[in-house]
Amino acid sequence: MAGTLGPGARARAAAMLLRLALDQRLDDFWRKIAPGMTRNAKHRMLCLEEYTDRETARRWRLTWSALSGVCHHRVSELPPVPTEIHTRLLEVNALLDALDRAPADTVTTRVPAPGLPAGRTTAPAPSACAPPPRGPRTAPSIPKPAPPPGHGAVPAAPPATGNP
Template identity: 65%
Template structure:
């Protein structure tokens, strides 16, 4: 069973802004990294759903779907998608010599993913744009 992109974004938001009075068993950096993983999963699922609507064969190779997005969804959406996906990927990886991502940085990415979910969900394309 897989959660919808919207559910993943909501779960990431709960990790970044836990309810007051909750006992925090995870450090803020660890919660931010977990939220980044959820946000990247949400973005991946939104991209898969977008390509299933446009051309199902594009969901097979992740690199192709990112490269071709510019021609189908527009330059701005493609640029935002690449930038956000790359930043979230970097935040997901654990490196012993680096600090974990800041919760404020991941909150910014959460807003960007929310915007991209809307952009990819409402984009109706009949073919590549010149």
């Protein structure tokens, strides 16, 4: 039959539908907390950790990224196999359930605007992600990687002179 899709096209279509389900549920989640978050796709996932547990946020990003990679057709890559799509389906269902079980108090919690620091005369811009209050949280310092040996900065060329 000329009108049927091959297994690769069906698998990519299923991956697109699974990713769409994640996107729509995340939009619904953010509409309850901060309606402006539905306009910025990247921040929606980055701020999710502040409203759910770390593991759910990590799994959400990994699953969304994997599905996004499958959705983009690349000639040099094989399409996903049905078992991979089935595994992603199970993961998406688990993630949707986990987001439904997010603590109800985070939906109604609003963080008050911070006071002005000493010497500041204007209020800071509102944050895209206002997490519920938690204990102090510090991120580990990650050093900036240095260039490999022998690949340092290229010295500037000497200024050109008028003599040939």
